[in-house]
Amino acid sequence: MAEDIEKVKCLIIGSGPAGYTAAIYAARANMEPVLYQGSQPGGQLTTTNEVENFPGYPEGVTGPEMMLQLQAQAERFETDVRNGWVTKVDFSGDIHKVWVNDTKEIHADTVIISTGASAKYLGLESEQKYLKLGGGVSACAVCDGFFYRNQEVVIVGAGDSACEEAHYLSKLCKKVTMLVRRDEFRASKIMEARVRNTENIEILFNTETDEVLGDGQVVNGVRVFNNKTNEKHDIPATGFFVAIGHKPNTDIFKDYLDLDETGYIINVPGTSKTNVEGVFVSGDAADHVYRQAVTAAGTGCMAALDAERYLAAKDSTFEVSTSTYN
Ligand code: NDP
Numbered sequence: 001m002a003e004d005i006e007k008v009k010c011l012i013i014g015s016g017p018a019g020y021t022a023a024i025y026a027a028r029a030n031m032e033p034v035l036y037q038g039s040q041p042g043g044q045l046t047t048t049n050e051v052e053n054f055p056g057y058p059e060g061v062t063g064p065e066m067m068l069q070l071q072a073q074a075e076r077f078e079t080d081v082r083n084g085w086v087t088k089v090d091f092s093g094d095i096h097k098v099w100v101n102d103t104k105e106i107h108a109d110t111v112i113i114s115t116g117a118s119a120k121y122l123g124l125e126s127e128q129k130y131l132k133l134g135g136g137v138s139a140c141a142v143c144d145g146f147f148y149r150n151q152e153v154v155i156v157g158a159g160d161s162a163c164e165e166a167h168y169l170s171k172l173c174k175k176v177t178m179l180v181r182r183d184e185f186r187a188s189k190i191m192e193a194r195v196r197n198t199e200n201i202e203i204l205f206n207t208e209t210d211e212v213l214g215d216g217q218v219v220n221g222v223r224v225f226n227n228k229t230n231e232k233h234d235i236p237a238t239g240f241f242v243a244i245g246h247k248p249n250t251d252i253f254k255d256y257l258d259l260d261e262t263g264y265i266i267n268v269p270g271t272s273k274t275n276v277e278g279v280f281v282s283g284d285a286a287d288h289v290y291r292q293a294v295t296a297a298g299t300g301c302m303a304a305l306d307a308e309r310y311l312a313a314k315d316s317t318f319e320v321s322t323s324t325y326n
Pocket of ligand 1: 122156157158159160161162164181182185186187243244245246288289
């Protein structure tokens, strides 16, 4: 049976850097935000060992630790952080309706979507094992490439992301082996040319991953097979990068919000506004280009400021706080 309907000024969906930053700004602007953490509290960063590129951490910080700090900062200003999974929305009317765990119904004046995106993986048992161990499997070369300096790595994928990441890795690593499952790239010609012209990138066409090899703790190689000849061979590598695309976590919004063909929410350029008034988006749910913690945090700030201005325009008793602009 449905519980009583709760009314909130600002509902934030998602608990990565975008969601927590939106919460910090919204809370300081007296919007009394309620934040639902979703199924992976802390978001994608909780699968990253070491974050060294977020300003303010000269010695680096682990992903989970950084997310706990962002949560504590949001709670310091009395954000109501809750466990729960938003299962359904109805953005058809003036009131934005949101259901949590299929039961609890919330009516929100403003909604900030920070549901992020999930990297796709191959799904091999050995890949998942070393991913969970933090032992050499990664879906983010910019985040983790640094740890493989002067080492040999393998990267899977043939799109623009894979080319960009292979090129990035080639500047750090001794050798990058790129596994392309067809006999051609999907990437744009210019990106393809860049990897083809890089001396320490070896491209293996018609090649797929059979197994990620390791000593039980860390990766030490990749067994691959040629899908034309079925021949297998092992490639020595300490890092296994997967760059086969991302899936934005936006399925529940598709009946109401404009999405691009991959499912990313389309925002009004230069703002966090969506096609529905009072519904804003921040972080990777709308960003397939940058996908960094710091850019997600930046757009979280934008979403809270846009939501605050929307509330102020709608309700003359709600004052835009000056504190948010400090
Ligand atoms: P894409 O969907 O474009 O490419 C995914 C790649 O992964 C394809 O080559 C695909 O192979 C391969 N792949 C998928 N599943 C598997 C699998 N199970 N095993 C092996 N290979 C697999 O994703 P991207 O993330 O590369 O790009 C997403 C969008 O972002 C694109 O529109 C891209 O242009 C854009 N982008 C632009 C950039 C830029 O302009 N600087 C940088 C990064 C992204 P196959 O080709 O055989 O299907």
